[in-house]
Amino acid sequence: MKKLFVLTLIAGLFTAGAVSAQEKKEDKSKRPSPPAVATGTIKSGAEITIDYSQPSVKGRTIGAEIAPYGKVWRTGANEATTFKVSKDVKVEGKALAAGLYSLHSVPGEKEWTIIFNKTANQWGSYEYKEADDVLRVAVKPAKAAAATEKMTFSIDKSGKVSLLWGNVIVPFNVK
Template sequence: MKKVFIMALFALSTLTINAQVETPQASPAAKVDQVVGLTNVKIDYSRPGAKGRTVYGDLVPYGKNWRTGANANTVISFDEDIKVNGKDLKKGKYALYTTPKADSWDVIFYTATDNWGLPEKWDESKVALRTTVKPETLNKSVESFTISINSLTNDSATLDLAWERTTVSVPFTVPTNEIAMNSIEKALAGPTSRDYFSAAQYYYQSNNDLNKALTWINSAVEMTPTGADTPFWYLRLKSLIQAKLGDKKGAIATAKSSLNAAVKAGNADYEKMNKDSIAEWSK
C-alpha cells in the first residue's frame, strides 16, 4: 500500500512539474505584413490596452522616449531602400521608438532590435532616422494600441500609430518605378548566361530533352564576354551533356577546355572530375 501511495505521489508531482498554465497576454502580439508597390513591409509589435487610463501625458509621459507598444521592441522591416518623410532609410530591420509630445512626435528608427523595450543605454549612433510629425485627435477612442499601413499607392503609404484619441501618421515612399524599370529592362534584354546554364543543368539532371540542354549550355558559353575565360563549370556541364548524347569525342574536347580553365583557376575538384571523365570517355 505504501509503495502504491509513493508511486501515485510521484505521478502527481510529475504532472505538476510538466503542467503549463496558459493565460492571455496583457498586451497581445500582433503582426502587419503589407506590400507597398513592390516593397514588403513587416511589423511585429505588442498591443497594450488603455483600460480606462489616460494614455498620453500620463501612462506614456510627454517628452520621453517610448517603446511604442509593449514588451519587446516593436520591429519594422523594409526589403527595399525607402524615404520616410523625405529622408533616406536603408532597407533592413529597425526598432521603432517614438517621443510623444502634446504638439509633435519624434519617430525614431533604431538599428538595434534586440532590446526589451527601450535600450538600457541609448546610443545615438544607432539612430538610422529620426523624423517629426504632428499628432491628430480622433473622434473615437481606440482601446488597443494599433499600428497600420494606410493610404496605399503604387509609390507611397503612411505608417499610422493610433491609441486612445491620438493618431500620428508617418508618410513614406518606396522605389516602385525604379524596381519596375529594372525588371522590365532585364526581361526585355532576354535570358542571362546564368539563366541558360541553370536551365541546361536542370534538363541534364532530370533526364529531360538533352538536345535542348545542349542548345542552352552553348548559349551560355557563347555569352561569355570577349576576352574573358568561359567558366569551367559551364564547360564541365557541356561535356557531360555531350557524353550523355553519345558524342564522346566532343565531350573529351570540351572536358579538356574545362580542365585547363579549372587548373588556371586553381580549382582542384573540377580538375580531378575532368581528368576522371576524360579517362573514362577515352576507353
C-alpha cells in the same frame, strides 16, 4: 547492465527537462498587451512589417500615465516594436535602408518623434541608445475619428503608416 540503467536514467532526465522547458514557454497571446503584426506592400513595392505588442489605454492618459510626453518610449509594450522594410525607402522624405529596426518614439502633444534604431532585439526601451539611431523624423499627431482601446498600426498602399491609440492618430509616410 548498470551502464544501460544509468544511460537510460540520464536520457530520461534530459527528455523530462526538455519537455518541462517547452511547457514553460510563454504563450504571448495571453499577455495583458498581446502581440500583433501589421504588414503591407506600398506603391514602390517595398514590404513593411511592424511587429509589436498592443498596450490598452484602460482609462489612462496618453502622455502622462502611459507613453509619457518628452520621453523615449518603445512604441508598444513588452519587447521593443520592430519595423522591417524589404527595400530602401524614404520616411517623411528621409532615407531609410532596407532592414530590421526597433521602432521607438518620443510622444508629444503637438509633435511625435518617430525613431528607427539599429538594435532591433531589445526589451522595451530599457537598453535603447540614441547613438544607435539610424533615423528620426518629426510628425504631427491628430485627433482620431474614433477611440482605439488597444494600440494598433495600419499600413496603406500609399505608404501611410498610422499608429492609432486612444483618441490619437500618429501618421508617417513611407515612400
